[in-house]
Amino acid sequence: xxxxxxxxxxxxxxxxxxxxxxxxxxxxxxxxxxxxxxxxxxxxxxxxxxxxxxxxxxxxxxxxxxxxxxxxxxxxxxxxxxxxxxxxxxxxxxxxxxxxxxxxxxxxxxxxx
Amino acid sequence: xxxxxxxxxxxxxxxxxxxxxxxxxxxxxxxxxxxxxxxxxxxxxxxxxxxxxxxxxxxxxxxxxxxxxxxxxxxxxxxxxxxxxxxxxxxxxxxxxxxxxxxxxxxxxxxxxxxx
Numbered sequence: 001x002x003x004x005x006x007x008x009x010x011x012x013x014x015x016x017x018x019x020x021x022x023x024x025x026x027x028x029x030x031x032x033x034x035x036x037x038x039x040x041x042x043x044x045x046x047x048x049x050x051x052x053x054x055x056x057x058x059x060x061x062x063x064x065x066x067x068x069x070x071x072x073x074x075x076x077x078x079x080x081x082x083x084x085x086x087x088x089x090x091x092x093x094x095x096x097x098x099x100x101x102x103x104x105x106x107x108x109x110x111x112x113x
Numbered sequence: 114x115x116x117x118x119x120x121x122x123x124x125x126x127x128x129x130x131x132x133x134x135x136x137x138x139x140x141x142x143x144x145x146x147x148x149x150x151x152x153x154x155x156x157x158x159x160x161x162x163x164x165x166x167x168x169x170x171x172x173x174x175x176x177x178x179x180x181x182x183x184x185x186x187x188x189x190x191x192x193x194x195x196x197x198x199x200x201x202x203x204x205x206x207x208x209x210x211x212x213x214x215x216x217x218x219x220x221x222x223x224x225x226x227x228x229x
Contacts, residue, residue, distance in 0.1 A: 006156075033216055033217075035217075040221070041221055042219030042220050042222055043157070043202075043204075043217075043219050045216025045217060045218070046216075056216060058216060090156055090157065102147065102159065102217065103159055104149070104156040105156050107156045
């Protein structure tokens with residue numbers, strides 16, 4: 001079975017632009033979470049979606065938004081990009097929120113010039 | 114707010130040694146704890162998940178323990194191999210029911226190098 005897939009793998013943007021990152025969960029998984037990992041740090045929680053509804057949000061500004069589609073895939077959108085948004089963006093899926101193990105994709109490396 | 118600390122930040126040992134990676138957390142209201150491996154430029158690979166009602170989990174040469182009262186988890190790697198070289202991250206899921214939507218709280222990881 002395919003694991004969590006993310007696209008694109010790499011992306012270069014300039015300050016002020018907008019970006020959309022995509023994630024397809026493992027088949028049968030209905031919960032998707034997004035994390036930001038800055039170089040040298042552990043991942044930080046951005047959003048969790050379950051059954052197409054936002055279930056949780058980390059301490060990120062409103063420039064960050066996300067949604068989940070009927071097929072449980074998800075998009076992360078970031079507006080008005082800043083240099084500090086440069087990071088590896090990771091998507092994780094699980095059967096449902098809570099006590100299930102989370103499975104991560106390889107991430108999207110976003111560089112802001 | 115949960116904080117997770119991993120010690121040491123980096124570790125280099127010869128092949129064949131047994132080693133222990135440490136993870137501590139500040140809030141004992143932890144629902145489960147998960148250990149991950151991350152290779153350079155890659156995503157996270159789940160290694161072991163310990164539920165709050167469990168004390169340890171084993172998979173092959175890996176053994177992870179959880180002590181909620183002391184706020185600690187350890188990952189034991191037996192007979193280390195060069196292929197074990199990676200960054201190891203621990204992450205806690207908060208809450209008593211696990212249904213909270215706060216996501217996982219990660220440590221900064223331990224960068225492990227196994228010398229051939």
